[in-house]
Amino acid sequence: MNKTQKPVLVIGGGISGITTAVEIAEVGKEVILIEKEPYLGGNVVKFNNYFPKLCPPTCGLEINFRRIKQNPGINYFTSTEVVEIAGEKGNFKAKLKTEPLYIKNNCTACGKCAEVCPEERPNDFNYGFTKNKAAYLPHEMAFPYKYFIDDEYCKKESCNKCVEVCNYDAIDLNAKEEIREIEVSSVVIATGWKNYDASKIDNLNYSTSKNIITNVEFERFIASNGIGENKLLRLSDKNEPKKIAFVQCAGSRDENHLPYCSAVCCSASLKHALTIQELYPKSEIKIFYIDLRVAGRNEDFLVKVQNNKNIELIKGKVGKITETENNNLILEAEDILSGKKIKYEADMVVLATGIVPSNLNLNLEKDKNQFMLDIQTEGIIPVACSRKPMDVSSSVKDATAAALKAIQ
Ligand SMILES: Cc1cc2nc3c(=O)[nH]c(=O)nc-3n(C[C@H](O)[C@H](O)[C@H](O)COP(=O)(O)OP(=O)(O)OC[C@H]3O[C@@H](n4cnc5c(N)ncnc54)[C@H](O)[C@@H]3O)c2cc1C
Numbered sequence: 001m002n003k004t005q006k007p008v009l010v011i012g013g014g015i016s017g018i019t020t021a022v023e024i025a026e027v028g029k030e031v032i033l034i035e036k037e038p039y040l041g042g043n044v045v046k047f048n049n050y051f052p053k054l055c056p057p058t059c060g061l062e063i064n065f066r067r068i069k070q071n072p073g074i075n076y077f078t079s080t081e082v083v084e085i086a087g088e089k090g091n092f093k094a095k096l097k098t099e100p101l102y103i104k105n106n107c108t109a110c111g112k113c114a115e116v117c118p119e120e121r122p123n124d125f126n127y128g129f130t131k132n133k134a135a136y137l138p139h140e141m142a143f144p145y146k147y148f149i150d151d152e153y154c155k156k157e158s159c160n161k162c163v164e165v166c167n168y169d170a171i172d173l174n175a176k177e178e179i180r181e182i183e184v185s186s187v188v189i190a191t192g193w194k195n196y197d198a199s200k201i202d203n204l205n206y207s208t209s210k211n212i213i214t215n216v217e218f219e220r221f222i223a224s225n226g227i228g229e230n231k232l233l234r235l236s237d238k239n240e241p242k243k244i245a246f247v248q249c250a251g252s253r254d255e256n257h258l259p260y261c262s263a264v265c266c267s268a269s270l271k272h273a274l275t276i277q278e279l280y281p282k283s284e285i286k287i288f289y290i291d292l293r294v295a296g297r298n299e300d301f302l303v304k305v306q307n308n309k310n311i312e313l314i315k316g317k318v319g320k321i322t323e324t325e326n327n328n329l330i331l332e333a334e335d336i337l338s339g340k341k342i343k344y345e346a347d348m349v350v351l352a353t354g355i356v357p358s359n360l361n362l363n364l365e366k367d368k369n370q371f372m373l374d375i376q377t378e379g380i381i382p383v384a385c386s387r388k389p390m391d392v393s394s395s396v397k398d399a400t401a402a403a404l405k406a407i408q
Contacts, residue, residue: 008188009082009092010187012358015064016190019400021076032077040061045058065143077180089185090379102175116161117162120132125138135149135162185406186381188383190384193357194358195216196354211323215268241348247321270298288318372386
């Protein structure tokens with residue numbers, strides 16, 4: 001590889017950005033990987049497990065983190081976003097902004113700062129359903145493995161307790177935001193997705209009913225390091241639900257919300273239903289769907305679900321959910337196959353809300369749903385869920401292809 005060539009900039013440190021970065025660096029070209037969160041791993045790192053093999057997210061990510069650590073060709077910056085890109089293929093200039101990093105890289109993650117920190121914040125890793133301290137480790141497997149201070153909640157010098165207790169002089173409450181100007185040869189956009197805002201779907205009552213959660217929240221409810229620590233608990237009374245309903249296409253394939261299919265929600269709900277059955281074999285599960293779209297190896301889940309007598313697949317769109325006095329939920333749908341109207345009372349509802357592209361405030365070509373178009377200024381390469389919804393294995397393949405394009 002020509003050492004005089006400029007590095008590649010990869011924006012987004014989820015599974016696709018990480019894959020692109022290591023593939024590029026392992027053929028000898030330098031990479032700058034930036035991530036807006038304080039840790040790498042993207043959405044996958046928040047999952048309980050992931051299909052097709054149902055291994056924990058750390059499975060694939062740990063290997064990649066090791067590849068990053070071992071490769072001096074990858075420079076990564078967390079809590080960092082790009083504010084400007086200009087130029088052309090082979091010769092881009094980008095401006096990066098890093099939030100103030102109050103905890104330095106010599107942090108040993110001993111946790112003393114969090115022990116003495118008096119301020120609490122909503123834990124965004126658990127979608128705000130739990131709290132952690134203003135000085136916090138983002139999660140147990142965080143990469144980089146270091147604490148972070150949330151300056152919206154930290155009282156800085158007026159408190160100073162964390163500084164006093166840190167044995168490594170790793171805290172600087174006067175840290176400022178940093179601006180870096182870099183020159184790169186090409187840019188890979190791996191900014192991924194966020195969940196569609198379920199509160200916009202009025203008829204499904206997500207905002208007002210505590211026992212209605214979304215599919216991404218479900219992952220944190222059930223994860224061993226999550227909200228229920230491997231138990232599924234209703235928020236209203238902390239009881240384990242016995243009857244759980246999944247609402248597919250909650251907002252998806254709906255002109256009023258997302259007109260497209262998010263590609264992964266059916267497989268995700270089948271995965272979730274089987275996870276519940278493993279934990280609570282006596283639970284009753286109903287999955288309301290329009291069409292079941294599962295591809296490749298995920299067909300196996302469908303067969304497993306179809307053979308499970310406690311899980312029923314009902315072809316029918318849920319039109320309405322209402323809450324009862326004891327915080328149960330009544331779902332109303334039309335069973336398309338029997339032609340009958342159904343009312344089903346569940347203890348808990350999971351909305352399979354779809355994927356929307358993350359925001360990236362750069363002047364790039366997008367489709368009408370805000371996904372990046374493949375065709376951009378030459379040398380700018382969108383990848384994986386930034387261009388359309390897809391699962392991890394397709395994202396990894398897409399990322400590998402993007403690495404080759406970026407090198408070329
Ligand atoms: C409920 C649910 C369950 C799923 N379960 C599975 C499963 O079991 N198996 C499977 O194969 N797939 C599953 N998926 C799909 C899987 O989540 C995606 O395939 C995967 O996350 C794609 O990775 P990505 O890197 O493209 O995006 P992401 O995981 O979204 O990562 C993007 C990264 O970019 C960062 N970023 C965003 N904007 C910026 C910016 N402006 N600047 C810097 N950084 C930025 C984000 O913080 C994030 O870290 C599921 C999806 C859903 C909705």
